Structure formats: C-alpha cells, structure tokens
Amino acid sequence: xxxxxxxxxxxxxxxxxxxxxxxxxxxxxxxxxxxxxxxxxxxxxxxxxxxxxxxxxxxxxxxxxxxxxxxxxxxxxxxxxxxxxxxxxxxxxxxxxxxxxxxxxxxxxxxxxxxxxxxxxxxxxxxxxxxxxxxxxxxxxxxxxxxxxxxxxxxxxxxxxxxxxxxxxxxxxxxxxxxxxxxxxxxxxxxxxxxxxxxxxxxxxxxxxxxxxxxxxxxxxxxxxxxxxxxxxxxxxxxxxxxxxxxxxxxxxxxxxxxxxxxxxxxxxxxxxxxxx
Numbered sequence: 001x002x003x004x005x006x007x008x009x010x011x012x013x014x015x016x017x018x019x020x021x022x023x024x025x026x027x028x029x030x031x032x033x034x035x036x037x038x039x040x041x042x043x044x045x046x047x048x049x050x051x052x053x054x055x056x057x058x059x060x061x062x063x064x065x066x067x068x069x070x071x072x073x074x075x076x077x078x079x080x081x082x083x084x085x086x087x088x089x090x091x092x093x094x095x096x097x098x099x100x101x102x103x104x105x106x107x108x109x110x111x112x113x114x115x116x117x118x119x120x121x122x123x124x125x126x127x128x129x130x131x132x133x134x135x136x137x138x139x140x141x142x143x144x145x146x147x148x149x150x151x152x153x154x155x156x157x158x159x160x161x162x163x164x165x166x167x168x169x170x171x172x173x174x175x176x177x178x179x180x181x182x183x184x185x186x187x188x189x190x191x192x193x194x195x196x197x198x199x200x201x202x203x204x205x206x207x208x209x210x211x212x213x214x215x216x217x218x219x220x221x222x223x224x225x226x227x228x229x230x231x232x233x234x235x236x237x238x239x240x241x242x243x244x245x246x247x248x249x250x251x252x253x254x255x256x257x258x259x260x261x262x263x264x265x266x267x268x269x270x271x272x273x274x275x276x277x
Contacts, residue, residue, distance in 0.1 A: 008114035009122055010091050010107030014084060018102035023077050026070045027240070035180040036243035037074065038234035040225055043189035047079035050167045056127050056135060057083055057167040058160050058192070060211055062219055063138035064146050064173050071173055071185060072136045073103070078238055083134035086126060088119060088155075110141045116155050120162050127163055135159060139211060146174050146223060150215040157207035168192035170214040172222040178229055180243070187237065188222040190214050 030037065050057050057080065061068055069087070076085050084104065091107030094100055101107075106122065108115045127133055137159075139152030160168065174186040192214045195202050225233045236242035 008109065008112055008118040010094055010101070011122060012086060012104050012106040013101045014086075014104045015102040016084075018099065019085075019104060022099065022103050023073050026073060027077070030067075030070060030074065030185075031240060033182065034241075035178075035182040035184050037071075037185040037237040037241035038187065038231075038243070039237045040186070040188035040222060040234055043187060044079075044235070046169060046189040046191050047075060047171075049191070050080040050134070050169055051082050053132065053166040055131060055166040056123075056133050056163040057169075058156065058163070058165045059134055059136045059169055059171060060152070060156055060192075060215060061136070061138050061171045061173055062146065062150055062215060063140040063143055065143065065175055067175065067185070068138055068173060069105075071187070072171070074237060074241075075171060075187070076134065076136065080134055083132050084130045085134045085136055086123065087136040110153070110155075116158055119155065120159050123159055124162050135163065135165075139215070146219060150212065150219055152208070152212055152215060154204060154208050157211055158204045160207040160211070161202060161204045164195070166194050168194050168210075170211070170218045172215070172218040174219075174222055174226050176226055184243070185237075186222060186226050186234070188218055188225065190218040190221075 050059065059072065059075070059080075061072060069089070072087065073085070076083075086104045086106065088108045088110075089100060089105045091109055094105060094107035106119075108119055123133075123135060135156075137156045139156040140150060141153045141155075144150070168191070170190045170192055172188045172190070175183050176186065177183050192210055231243075
C-alpha cells in the first residue's frame with residue numbers, strides 16, 4: 001500500500017468481462033436517471049470512424065459533470081468497442097473504487113509534476129501490447145461549466161504526440177432539461193485531424209492547438225443546438241436511449257390544461273422531442 005501511494009501512477013488492470021458487465025450496469029442506470037441521450041446529427045458517422053485504424057485512438061471530452069466517464073463508456077460501447085479503452089482518473093477516487101481499474105482506468109495526481117511523464121511512458125508501453133487502444137480523457141482536468149471556454153491541460157497533447165494516433169475525436173457533452181422532469185444528455189462529435197502515416201509524428205504544441213480548437217468549436221456548436229431546442233437536430237445515442245414522444249409529464253400536462261395552454265404546449269413538447277405537429 002505504501003509503495004502504491006509513492007508511485008505517480010496506479011496502472012489499470014483491464015478485464016473485458018468486468019468492463020462489459022459494468023458498462024451494461026451504467027447503461028441501465030443512465031436510462032433510469034435521464035429522459036434521453038441525444039446525439040447531434042452527423043456525429044454518428046464521426047464516432048463510427050474511431051473503430052477503424054491500426055494505431056491508437058484519442059477521444060477527448062469536456063468535463064461538465066460526474067457523469068462524463070459514464071457517457072464516455074456509453075460512446076465506447078456504441079461506436080468503438082473493438083478498441084481497449086484506457087483513461088486517467090484521480091488516484092484517490094481509484095483507491096476508493098478499485099473496480100474502475102478493471103474497466104480500464106488508471107490513477108493519477110493531476111497536480112503532481114511526475115504524472116505527465118509517467119502517464120506518457122505507461123500508455124506508450126500499453127500501446128505496444130495493445131496497438132489499437134483508445135485513450136479517453138477530459139483534458140480540462142476539473143469540472144467546468146459548458147458556458148466557459150475550454151482550456152485543456154497539455155497532458156492529452158503530450159500523450160498524443162507520443163502515441164501518434166490515427167483516429168482522434170472531440171465529444172462535447174452537455175446536460176440539461178427540455179420538457180421532461182428528468183434531465184437529458186446532449187452529445188456532439190467532431191473529428192480531430194491526425195498526421196498521415198509516414199509523415200512523422202507531431203509535437204505537443206501542434207496537438208495542443210488542434211485539440212483546443214476542436215473542443216472549443218464543438219462545445220460552441222452543441223450549445224447552439226441545445227439552446228434551439230430542436231429535437232430534429234438530434235438522434236438517440238441508441239434505441240434504448242430514445243426519448244418517449246407520447247405526451248409530457250402528467251403534472252405538467254395538468255398545469256397547462258388548467259392555464260388554457262394544453263394543446264399548444266403539447267405540440268411544442270413533441271417538436272422538442274423530435275416528433276411532428
């Protein structure tokens with residue numbers, strides 16, 4: 001135990017079986033807690049491409065809430081399950097929830113200067129064993145409001161410079177309420193350019209610029225879609241996360257009828273959910 005505390009990184013101990021069971025459990029929990037998981041149109045094609053390639057993949061998300069790692073797992077299962085997922089987590093949390101090591105998470109202290117070289121060396125070694133691993137990371141390093149401009153730490157860029165991924169994507173995540181008593185998850189994906197094979201690697205600064213630009217642009221585009229409340233601009237992440245389109249919350253329906261706005265409100269609710277007038 002003492003040695004583990006002294007090390008800058010606690011390695012993952014991946015188990016495909018545990019990961020599959022755990023992902024199914026969190027998918028069930030998400031269905032209970034959220035009204036829908038909405039994916040911006042065009043994102044499905046972007047995410048599906050991540051499952052190809054022969055070198056590592058990089059997946060970056062903004063860090064909006066506690067649910068972000070679960071959203072990342074859902075995206076992994078839906079779009080790039082052939083790639084073994086790895087991701088950093090605060091080492092203190094990993095010591096509390098050791099099962100996360102079986103899922104593919106490894107523990108780091110983001111404020112320890114020794115973390116970055118240790119993480120880079122660790123992932124480069126893992127990539128030698130699993131050349132198609134997917135590094136899934138929230139480069140902001142802390143929770144940040146989606147209305148704030150994304151400022152990623154350089155760790156993801158430094159690791160990308162070493163891994164030389166052939167697939168990279170930004171996933172923007174936002175959580176909010178539209179017309180139901182439960183919140184909804186909104187997602188949008190945007191590709192990040194990777195150097196072609198044979199061109200040689202690119203340095204940390206080039207990757208940092210590319211990651212930052214993609215994450216900022218992606219988060220801004222998703223915010224516009226969420227604010228527009230146009231259900232037609234989204235599709236469900238998968239059929240199991242599709243919103244219900246028959247009516248709204250019964251208490252809300254009663255209130256709207258009592259105030260004389262029932263029919264119009266119901267039509268607006270159906271529009272927001274992607275239904276028809």
